[in-house]
Amino acid sequence: MQIKLLIVDDEVDVCDYAKSFFEERGLKVFTSLNGEGALEIIKRDKPHIMLLDVKMKGIDGIEVLKKAKEIRPELEIIMVTAVEDEGKIAEAKNLGARDYVTKPLVLDELESTVCSLADQLGAKSRK
Numbered sequence: 001m002q003i004k005l006l007i008v009d010d011e012v013d014v015c016d017y018a019k020s021f022f023e024e025r026g027l028k029v030f031t032s033l034n035g036e037g038a039l040e041i042i043k044r045d046k047p048h049i050m051l052l053d054v055k056m057k058g059i060d061g062i063e064v065l066k067k068a069k070e071i072r073p074e075l076e077i078i079m080v081t082a083v084e085d086e087g088k089i090a091e092a093k094n095l096g097a098r099d100y101v102t103k104p105l106v107l108d109e110l111e112s113t114v115c116s117l118a119d120q121l122g123a124k125s126r127k
């Protein structure tokens with residue numbers, strides 16, 4: 001099974017950079033620059049993992065997290081925060097987020113957080 005990753009960030013550079021990084025690692029990648037588009041992709045393409053920016057114009061990452069969990073409870077969500085924002089991180093975890101990474105994105109951190117989760121999901125699907 002190819003793991004599908006949805007990247008949601010209102011900065012186009014972040015989406016492009018993370019997309020090519022994860023495509024090189026064998027994931028099928030979708031991107032959205034806003035929450036509304038992300039929810040459409042979740043319904044249509046059924047991603048397994050979402051990398052979700054907290055700070056976005058329009059509906060923010062916390063609202064997207066809530067709606068995404070209603071639409072697709074099994075979706076694994078990793079929040080992306082611009083700073084160490086402990087309040088938001090705690091809130092996101094209470095709402096079902098799996099983990100978080102901080103900006104600026106560090107490739108090693110992305111790789112260990114997202115790719116190890118993708119490996120786990122892939123292994124589960126093979127059982």
Ligand SMILES: [Mg+2]
Pocket residue numbers: 009010011053054055056
């Ligand atoms: Mg942002």
